[in-house]
Amino acid sequence: MITLSRVSKAHGTDPLFRDVTFSLLPGRRVALLGSNGAGKTTLLEIILGRQDPDDGEVNRAKGVRIGYLPQDVAEPGEGTVLEEVLEGAGEILALEKLLRHLEHQLGETTGAEHDAVLERYGNEQHRFEQLGGYEIEAEAHRVLAGLGFAPEDADRPVRELSGGWRVRVALARLLLSKPDLLILDEPTNHLDIESIAWLERTLVEHPGALLFVSHDRDFIEAVADRVVELAHRTATEYVGSFSDFVEQRELRMEGLRAAQKQQQRELADTERFIERFRYKASKAKQVQSRVKRLEKVDRIEVPEDHDPKVRFGFPTPRRASRVVLSLEGVTKRFDDTPVFTGLDLTIERGWKIGVVGPNGAGKSTLLNLILGLIEPDEGTVTLGTNVDVAHFAQHQVDALRQDRRVVEEFSAGLSDEHRGKNVRTMLGAFGFSGDAGDQEVQTLSGGEQTRLALGRLMANAANLLCLDEPTNHLDISSRDLLEDALVAYPGTVLLITHDRHVIRGVADHILDVRDGTARLHPGGYEEFLERVGTHAATPASGSALSDGRTGARSKAKEADPARDKRREAEHRNQLHRVTKPLRREVTKLEAALEKAEAEVAELTRAMADPAVYEDPRKVAELVAAHGRAKDLAGDLMQRWEAAQLELEAAEAGIAG
Numbered sequence: 001m002i003t004l005s006r007v008s009k010a011h012g013t014d015p016l017f018r019d020v021t022f023s024l025l026p027g028r029r030v031a032l033l034g035s036n037g038a039g040k041t042t043l044l045e046i047i048l049g050r051q052d053p054d055d056g057e058v059n060r061a062k063g064v065r066i067g068y069l070p071q072d073v074a075e076p077g078e079g080t081v082l083e084e085v086l087e088g089a090g091e092i093l094a095l096e097k098l099l100r101h102l103e104h105q106l107g108e109t110t111g112a113e114h115d116a117v118l119e120r121y122g123n124e125q126h127r128f129e130q131l132g133g134y135e136i137e138a139e140a141h142r143v144l145a146g147l148g149f150a151p152e153d154a155d156r157p158v159r160e161l162s163g164g165w166r167v168r169v170a171l172a173r174l175l176l177s178k179p180d181l182l183i184l185d186e187p188t189n190h191l192d193i194e195s196i197a198w199l200e201r202t203l204v205e206h207p208g209a210l211l212f213v214s215h216d217r218d219f220i221e222a223v224a225d226r227v228v229e230l231a232h233r234t235a236t237e238y239v240g241s242f243s244d245f246v247e248q249r250e251l252r253m254e255g256l257r258a259a260q261k262q263q264q265r266e267l268a269d270t271e272r273f274i275e276r277f278r279y280k281a282s283k284a285k286q287v288q289s290r291v292k293r294l295e296k297v298d299r300i301e302v303p304e305d306h307d308p309k310v311r312f313g314f315p316t317p318r319r320a321s322r323v324v325l326s327l328e329g330v331t332k333r334f335d336d337t338p339v340f341t342g343l344d345l346t347i348e349r350g351w352k353i354g355v356v357g358p359n360g361a362g363k364s365t366l367l368n369l370i371l372g373l374i375e376p377d378e379g380t381v382t383l384g385t386n387v388d389v390a391h392f393a394q395h396q397v398d399a400l401r402q403d404r405r406v407v408e409e410f411s412a413g414l415s416d417e418h419r420g421k422n423v424r425t426m427l428g429a430f431g432f433s434g435d436a437g438d439q440e441v442q443t444l445s446g447g448e449q450t451r452l453a454l455g456r457l458m459a460n461a462a463n464l465l466c467l468d469e470p471t472n473h474l475d476i477s478s479r480d481l482l483e484d485a486l487v488a489y490p491g492t493v494l495l496i497t498h499d500r501h502v503i504r505g506v507a508d509h510i511l512d513v514r515d516g517t518a519r520l521h522p523g524g525y526e527e528f529l530e531r532v533g534t535h536a537a538t539p540a541s542g543s544a545l546s547d548g549r550t551g552a553r554s555k556a557k558e559a560d561p562a563r564d565k566r567r568e569a570e571h572r573n574q575l576h577r578v579t580k581p582l583r584r585e586v587t588k589l590e591a592a593l594e595k596a597e598a599e600v601a602e603l604t605r606a607m608a609d610p611a612v613y614e615d616p617r618k619v620a621e622l623v624a625a626h627g628r629a630k631d632l633a634g635d636l637m638q639r640w641e642a643a644q645l646e647l648e649a650a651e652a653g654i655a656g
């Protein structure tokens with residue numbers, strides 16, 4: 001479909017990347033990874049034909065249809081949301097227009113001409129039906145719903161929407177167009193967690209090729225079957241998911257380090273020979289041969305890991321009261337539409353709270369109520385004693401002085417008591433160590449400016465930190481920095497983010513905002529998901545259905561207890577007879593899977609030993625064995641899941 005061969009690009013004399021080679025084929029889902037400034041967007045534009053490479057070739061199959069979602073969409077048209085999305089189905093709309101024209105001709109023609117028009121109408125109608133023309137509007141509504149639009153939003157003019165919702169419209173339009181190659185640049189930036197989950201499922205089912213840029217590890221893990229990492233001015237392709245990429249990259253680095261170490265030993269031996277026999281006439285030929293060999297050696301280089309390894313030491317804030325924040329009976333409306341009604345909430349000192357919920361449910365409104373930026377219509381919002389609040393919103397990046405050096409802008413945001421000799425240390429904790437602190441702010445990428453604004457905010461001694469989508473535009477290493485900083489932060493945190501990995505790493509409470517209220521769940525994100533899933537699967541205890549069934553069972557039991565006991569015994573015997581072979585199969589597969597996974601773990605540990613790489617034959621054997629063990633474990637996992645589902649279905653069928 002599209003192949004890049006040894007593609008290179010430079011900005012002036014500074015090389016951006018070189019020798020980039022990979023292919024985009026039907027069915028492949030490729031994640032393009034790289035730090036801010038590595039050249040990901042430039043590479044996308046080369047693939048799209050908007051920029052030319054300095055060297056190398058880009059071969060595109062004839063007639064390939066490409067759909068592209070940039071981070072910032074162009075100015076919208078004058079149509080409604082539904083009209084804009086339906087424009088993605090251009091071929092279907094053109095066919096529909098042709099069919100209307102042919103219908104008109106049918107009424108205007110007779111005889112042989114009428115028969116010819118009728119035959120063409122039949123052919124075009126069949127094609128229209130094959131393309132899904134009769135279901136296209138329903139499909140558009142389904143896509144809009146998946147991306148978080150309410151049914152009534154379909155008739156809203158696109159111009160009324162915020163930038164984030166316009167990006168969703170553009171994404172919906174692309175998904176409806178079903179291009180041969182779909183290219184997405186940070187598609188999750190403006191989505192909530194539920195819409196991201198829907199998009200993951202949709203992209204996995206996309207029949208064409210997919211290339212996307214993302215820094216959301218969970219999203220990459222769910223969607224990608226290949227990873228192309230743009231780093232150290234070149235690109236390396238890895239087959240598998242994000243976790244496979246991490247494992248393979250580490251093995252590759254270990255192999256390079258071992259090979260470099262072996263090469264350095266051999267070079268040292270050669271240099272010692274040259275030095276020892278340099279002035280011995282009888283060895284002159286051998287010496288010259290080794291000198292020439294040294295000059296031709298292609299030295300193995302191990303790319304340095306430039307991700308900052310830092311420890312965080314924040315100023316200690318003053319001690320706040322145990323209850324940091326309380327909301328009592330809070331109601332908030334916008335244009336007579338209630339966002340919260342009678343909301344009660346208490347937050348205690350030291351909690352790290354991940355705020356989740358669909359877009360439009362009121363997460364940002366809740367932060368604004370807490371910050372005092374808006375007033376409740378009813379109820380009270382009370383901060384505890386000695387509570388100092390710091391707030392991060394996207395506009396804070398826009399407020400940075402572009403003409404200042406990084407260290408000057410960082411210092412300017414600190415309070416007088418913290419603007420001292422440890423500024424460089426604090427700045428280094430956010431990835432601006434050494435000369436990086438002397439750059440001008442205007443030379444930083446968007447992600448680096450976000451990191452600077454976050455660092456300046458967190459270096460002050462506030463004890464309640466409110467963050468609204470701080471991960472937007474941050475690359476993976478910067479998100480790791482933010483995660484580590486929030487874990488080390490000594491105060492209370494309220495964090496809104498769609499990055500599930502960051503929530504999982506930081507939060508010890510989850511605040512679920514939806515349906516006009518906010519429910520606080522103690523525990524981390526995984527515990528929250530388990531709790532919500534269990535709760536959602538259980539009928540409400542006070543429902544008419546639940547009460548009615550319970551009452552009917554009670555009356556039957558009172559009528560004939562002995563009969564009920566016989567039936568229960570018969571049911572247990574039947575359940576045991578039918579499910580016995582299935583349970584045996586599940587147990588057998590569990591044991592085999594446990595053994596296979598233990599073998600994978602053992603081989604992985606063996607491959608992590610640098611000494612292994614001194615023997616190329618042993619490395620090849622280990623890699624092959626590791627691959628076989630992973631394949632076996634994957635096959636056993638699929639068989640175990642299928643057997644488990646069959647067992648559960650059998651038990652449910654008998655229970656029913």
